[in-house]
Amino acid sequence: MTETKKKKERTCPHCGSTHLEFEGDTLVCTECGTVIENSVISSEQERFYSYEDAVKKGRHSFTSQVVPKTRTERRNLHLAISLIDDLINKLHLPHFIREDAIKRYKQLMREKKLRKDIVPAIAAALVYLVCRRSRIPLPLQRVAEESGVPKSDIVKNYSEILELLRLEVPPPSIEGLAMFLAKKADLQPKTVALSRKIASKLKNEISQIGKDPNGVAAAAVYTAAKRKGEDVTQEEIANIASITSITLRNQLEGLRY
Known part of the structure; x- marks a missing residue:
């Protein structure tokens, strides 16, 4: 041969x-x-x-049929795939999130030229966006920490991607976030269930006083843990939720249940 x-x-x-x-x-x-x-x-x-x-x-295989035409586009796509893969692995996300994020990146290539310097922020924003659309609870701060991209840059590109691709994203599930944080804190199943119940009751608090969904979920988890006699501190819950202890205390003071 x-x-x-x-x-x-x-x-x-x-x-x-x-x-x-x-x-x-x-x-x-x-x-x-x-x-x-x-x-x-x-x-x-x-x-x-x-x-x-x-x-x-x-x-x-990818559902998107966009083919990069220039050397720069090919290299940027390769970089985006590498960054998405790395973030998916760090966050232990399912494979379909990877597939969808890459598909969305290729769709973006139709809409605008993507500079190499913004590819990391776009990759992080796409992973966060796809998780939101799939109703997978994932704190934005955690995406920022694992990707090394400032949260402000992720938010900026997230908003632009929604506009360019004309996508709609459901509001974050406070119950899902609470269960996610409670499980990550290794709390008892009964505490996880109570966290979800409290979070569900607190959903109205977000629209009423503009609370951050992640902070509300953390407050629900801490409240549930205390009610069930779990040995966990505010600092531990705050660290898991990627917020400060002061932020958690403020959330607890502003919420009533």
Whole structure:
């Protein structure tokens, strides 16, 4: 079998496409932007780079048919996928969140040119957005911490993405956030259930006094923990909720249940 034929049969380890091109010494998938090889090597030493660990779990297909046309677009897409993968792993999110976030990124490519310097903020905003649309409780502050992107930058890009893609996002589930925080605090099932009940009662407080949903959920969890005699401090709940102890105390003072 000739070397030429081997190259024709090679597929992208990330999306399975056979549309591969060399850009100088770099072999790139023109479908998803994955850098497959960083230098030309002999057939005896063939191996894949960059997404080798990720593809061990299987190949993935994308519903979006947007194909990056320029070298910059391909590299930015590759960077976005890498950042989304990293964030998904850190947050232990389900695979479909990854798929949807990447699909949304490719849709954004239709709407505007995406500079490399804003790709990290866009990737973080997309993961948060997809979780919100899927009703997966995920504090914005935690996304900021795990991605290393300032919360203000995530919010800015989140709002712009909603406008560009004309998406609607349901309001955050206070009950879901409360259960998420209670489980993360390793509280008893009865306390988790009470946290949800209290959070449900407190939902009206958000519209009435403009409370932050994450803070309300944390207050519900702490209140439930105290009622059930759980040995947990305000500082511990605040840390889990990615808020300060002062913020939690203020939330507790402003809420009545």
